[in-house]
Amino acid sequence: xxxxxxxxxxxxxxxxxxxxxxxxxxxxxxxxxxxxxxxxxxxxxxxxxxxxxxxxxxxxxxxxxxxxxxxxxxxxxxxxxxxxxxxxxxxxxxxxxxxxxxxxxxxxxxxxxxxxxxxxxxxxxxxxxxxxxxxxxxxxxxxxxxxxxxxxxxxxxxxxxxxxxxxxxxxxxxxxxxxxxxxxxxxxxxxxxxxx
Numbered sequence: 478x479x480x481x482x483x484x485x486x487x488x489x490x491x492x493x494x495x496x497x498x499x500x501x502x503x504x505x506x507x508x509x510x511x512x513x514x515x516x517x518x519x520x521x522x523x524x525x526x527x528x529x530x531x532x533x534x535x536x537x538x539x540x541x542x543x544x545x546x547x548x549x550x551x552x553x554x555x556x557x558x559x560x561x562x563x564x565x566x567x568x569x570x571x572x573x574x575x576x577x578x579x580x581x582x583x584x585x586x587x588x589x590x591x592x593x594x595x596x597x598x599x600x601x602x603x604x605x606x607x608x609x610x611x612x613x614x615x616x617x618x619x620x621x622x623x624x625x626x627x628x629x630x631x632x633x634x635x636x637x638x639x640x641x642x643x644x645x646x647x648x649x650x651x652x653x654x655x656x657x658x659x660x661x662x663x664x665x666x667x668x669x670x671x672x673x
Contacts, residue, residue: 565660566657566658567660567662568656568658568661569612569661569662569664570583570661570663570664571663571664572587572664572666578656579656582650582652582661585650586613586615586646586649589646590646592646593645593646594642594667596669597634597635597637597669599634600632600638600669601671603632604671605635605669606630606670606671607629607630607632607635607668607669608628608630608668608669609626609628609629609630609635609639609667609669610626610627610628610666610667611624611625611626611639611640611664611665612624612663612665613643613662614663615647615660616659617652617659618652619648619649619650619652620647621647621648621649622660624640624643624644626639630669635667635669639667643665
């Protein structure tokens with residue numbers, strides 16, 4: 478019969494080794510995770526895109542007198558801004574931002590717009606193509622404060638069609654309380670292209 482002596486097995490030492498190993502493992506894991514960007518493989522959302530399968534003819538963007546008058550009235554409308562509530566906070570983000578904080582909300586805004594977005598009929602008939610960049614401002618309740626064209630496509634039909642679809646998609650979901658914002662500004666690009 479073999480007898481084991483318990484003198485050599487100190488209970489404190491038996492307890493300390495797993496604790497020490499656990500602490501060292503956690504320190505290594507935290508150090509590695511702070512160095513590695515876990516979002517490196519996350520792709521940013523693509524621009525809004527509407528593509529038509531048949532291409533008619535290529536038309537260069539041109540601006541006529543009506544377009545110039547239209548731009549003047551739009552610029553006046555875009556200059557109107559709703560004042561910030563006292564003590565309010567705001568933030569500006571891109572619709573394609575990979576920021577985890579706003580990802581779910583931005584996806585909801587994008588989905589609501591995408592459900593009703595289509596190629597503006599007047600632009601389709603004239604084979605107009607281009608990119609319209611807009612800024613959408615939404616208050617804490619989800620109401621559309623204003624939508625502003627930041628970059629024109631060069632075509633009135635595309636520009637106004639983009640602004641109209643965003644207005645038609647409103648209202649949006651209220652801003653989540655954890656954002657602690659009075660309003661959010663969303664920069665979105667709408668690409669109109671007719672494919673061959």
